[in-house]
Amino acid sequence: MGLTKQSTGHNALKEMFQVKSDSPYDFIVALAGNPNTGKSTVFNQLTGLNQHTGNWPGKTVTNAQGNFTYKDKKFILVDLPGTYSLFAGSAEEETARDFICFGKPSAVVVVADATCLERNLNLVLQIMEITDKVILCVNLMDEAKRKKINIDLSLLSRKLGVPVVGTSARSGQGLEKLRETIYKTAHGEIQPAPVKLEYSREIEKAIEELTYTIEAAAGISINSRWTALRLLDGDPAIQKSINDFLGFSLIENKEIVQKLNKARLMLKENNMNTDSVKDQLVYTIVRKAEELAEETVTFHNKDYNQMDRKIDNILTSKAFGFPIMLGLLGVIFWLTIQGANYPSEVLAGVFAFIERKLTDFFLSTGAPDWIYGILVQGMYKTLAWVVSVMLPPMTIFFPLFTLLEDLGYLPRVAFNLDNFFKRACAHGKQALTMCMGFGCNAAGVIACRIIDSPRERLIAIITNNFVPCNGRFPILITLSAIFIAGSGLFSSFFAVLVVLGVIVFGVLMTLFLSKLLSKTILKGMPSSFTLELPPYRKPQAGRIIIRSILDRTLFVLGRAVMVAAPAGLVIWIMANISIEGMSLLSRCASLLQPFGNAIGMDGYILMAFILGLPANEIVIPILIMSYMSTGVMMELDSLDALKNLLVNNGWTWLTAVNVMIFTLLHFPCGTTLLTIKKETQSKKWSLVSFLVPTVSGILVCFALTQIVRLAGLV
Amino acid sequence: MNDRLIPLNLLPLGQFGRVRRLSAGGSKRRRLLDLGLIQGTQVEALCKSPSGDPTAYQIRGAVIALRSEEASCIMMEALKEE
Structure with a gap:
């Protein structure tokens, strides 16, 4: 029989993420999310591990993993590095992306900050393009309440097509529901059906061209629509990860190259080059996040962050900052x-x-x-x-x-x-x-x-x-x-x-x-930087x-x-x-x-x-x-x-x-x-x-x- | 509104602006887009670091600090009122 490409890819990555367990486990669950959303707190609450949490971006510097048992099943929880996006290219983002794409987790819990939902939805939507099994955990509900921000979670869930659980992880609120949702999703009792992002007609046509060919070449081990998008936006780092996983280079496959060239030509005729395709992919996601936030979030106090701004004006002022x-x-x-x-x-x-x-x-x-x-x-x-x-x-x-x-x-x-x-x-x-x-x-x-x-x-x-x-x-x-x-x-x-x-x-x-x-x-x-x-x-x-x-x-x-x-x-x-x-x-x-x-x-x-x-x-x-x-x-x-x-x-x-x-x-x-x-x-x-x-x-x-x-x- | 565009780093503190286009390419562009800085996005200049740079901006509900090198690639249409 020998090893299939799929299994070697999977195993190689497993090794990379060191999913280790001394006893058999039933499901691997990945925990993703923006930095500073209380992801580590959720992780600790679920697993009982003491991973250090702090209020600054990029706290999870190594992949922590822990396990928990719910009902009769044992879950391995992998805490991915906090990222805003899966595209921008830092080592952390690559790690998170590769695990979600190729680690084949039974569910991906995306932790989002309730006080800043729109920004967080960007990542949620990106992950939903890769895998169906997404659970959105809207954390820091207590902070949102304090700031008089109201989020219609059930509407959000319907709009996204994935289960949404509100939590206040620091006080443990909502964690039981989250466990249950993870259990049900991993089991297939809940089957999320993520809303599909619709791109422009030309891009959708290009995706269609590629999807079948990719599926024929790579099988179902990889999301072909997502792979098609990555081929179109021409990001070499992501393509390399995909090739490593599949064990062969997609762009060396004759049929795929043919289709890709055809698609590019078609886009070019519509005045779109790789850059404008890339732009449009991001636009669509950002707009969707904006739309979702507008529909589901209400700010009862428009000046909810005035206090923060006042403190910032003192702590970072010319006179007092240093x-x-x-x-x-x-x-x-x-x-x-x-x-x-x-x-x-x-x-x-x-x-x-x-x-x-x-x-x-x-x-x-x-x-x-x-x-x-x-x-x-x-x-x-x-x-x-x-x-x-x-x-x-x-x-x-x-x-x-x-x-x-x-x-x-x-x-x-x-x-x-x-x-x-x-x-x-x-x-x-x-x-x-x-x-x-x-x-x-x-x-x-x-x-x-x-x-x-x-x-x-x-x-x-x-x-x-x-x-x-x-x-x-x-x-x-x-x-x-x-x-x-x-x-x-x-x-x-x-x-x-x-x-x-x-x-x-x-x-x-x-x-x-x-x-x-x-x-x-x-x-x-100095390279570009945002903080x-x-x-x-x-x-x-x-x-x-x-x-x-x-x-x-x-x-x-x-x-x-x-x-x-x-x-x-x-x-x-x-x-x-x-x-x-x-x-x-x-x-x-x-x-x-x-x-x-x-x-x-x-x-x-x-x-x-x-x-x-x-x-x-x-x-x-x-x-x-x-x-x-x-x-x-x-x-x-x-x-x-x-x-x-x-x-x-x-x-x-x-x-x-x-x-x-x-x-x-x-x-x-x-x-x-x-x-x-x-x-x-x-x-x-x-x-x-x-x-x-x-x-x-x-x-x-x-x-x-x-x-x-x-x-x-x- | 007039049609004169200013780079974000020249947007006075406390003022609002709307993103018209990005003059950056490559990974820098990607990073800015990922922050939600697409065309039409409203941005408020909040405060400057005591050392003069970077500046903090309110972008889609988050507070993000950008160095002048990045902010200067973001062409804005200044808004008088919200």
Whole structure:
């Protein structure tokens, strides 16, 4: 028998979308929709998975999939990237389109925003051209109600010819109905009969010419009317996907070519070329969406979005736009630094208590010193440091940041900053990927998929590391608190200013290097770009806290802990194995010493950064251990003690500044590097991503150190 | 209405206009059309970024920011009142 074209195509794509299941499933259901329609919330409500949602376009950066069981059937739900259209050509749009076309889902749920239905219908109509099994989920009905927008769902359903379910996914309203509708549609109990879009007489005739020939050549595995349209509008990317799926090239089929030429000739006689055909296809869809919206949506309050406009006029104004941006960031950091102080101390106290107990225990059992050293001095202490220093700021920082995300503020940041990115020949959405980088650079690198121009996407990937991630914040905060802020009433205020300064410096470096890359190895002009400013939404406090703690804090902390323990082990061993009277650690450090000195740091600091490659969170604990193992052991129960330790090891304010700069500008962590490799599929660009920040860090630190030393300031 | 067309980037803030034609081609055209910017579509200029560019427009119920490079390809007929 062998494999049919159809099955190999199907399987290849299945692999591509990684529809995986450990148990048999009955139906595959795809979830499509515009960005920022609450698609992820619908996904989470249906599957119970915690996919992170945020109020900015392009949040679903990877295909998530989950499953749910309704009645006796098991459904696999594939969350497609949010797209406005299936035509415009970004990687996300291709993924979504290919899955809908070739993944053969048993149903496609299209999530639409009730407050902006017309725009969303564009995608709905496009999907309805590909497959019959469409369910329209009009989400955010609660928001629409608040804005006094009324939608006649049953009329919409009749007009579209597909089932329409209204939901308010955040509160879970309408989800049961949606499940039932999915079940019935997948089963064939409901058979949607999507309204057919009628094009002009000439185009319809051309479609007719082609449809039969395509059906004869490709069978029923592909929608022939849709394929005919794609051949007529001549989009090479879509045709390539179709050819890959079918396993042969449509335009190499003699009959199809013949018919296509005939159709084109006929259109030409009617004064239509490929471009005007394309135009007409889009016109027809946009007009239909307009017509449907006019018939089914009533605005009882014409000024429903006046509030949003007023807020926008302040948040993006010349006078307040930038101050508010920096101010908000500053407030977040201040709350984080200030708020984390006390719980950090308490945690440190608890860990110290446990350490004493552990010590007593090891003493009483008479275990050998080295076991005690490895387990307690090495692994336990590193772990305790990472948890007590990182957990409190993260539990404060992440919810606050998520709050801004939920409100819809981040796209405004991109809007405010776009001109700078344009001048740096970069993409405006780079600002969004940088915001993601604050949480985790690996996530930021993945988020770069929302940038559709390959050149600008690479720039965004390479420079993402210039935004300090959550693993690096503690280093910045700790050092600015002990070396620059000093003590006193305004200490935390100064610490915030310093951290803000570092971030602004990082942004400037990003812009500078984006420009540099655009003028050298990634030559090109900024490509076209559009950015949606979604409506502001009332964030849900409880959910935010739970979600950001569960999704982000625990994830990031978990990763740090996983790395901290083994790193503690390695460093303890290195510090305690001596060769000719000198520990391995000291040997390595002394090798690096001259170089470290030239850039205003020392060998131990460089060692800490190198050993911190798996996760930046452990740089400081490694440093502390290295210094301690070379000197006298002491308890590190306060920032003052840490300051003493550092000063005793030759630190000046210049060292602290250099370490902070190097924290910002050095090679990405292991996870981020692997992610870059995966995203770019290129060793070369991974290497560039490694070198660009590292070299800039070395240069900046070197220049600063030499200038300060020449000026005799230290 | 007079027949003088202005590019969208020159439409004063707070004013409405109607799309007459797009002077872009290729994928840029596609992208603009996909936003619903077909002939006859009403657009309102809302606000400018503090750095001068891009500008936010109200297009078919959505707020979309366009850089001046894109907006200048959209030829508008200015409307005095809604």
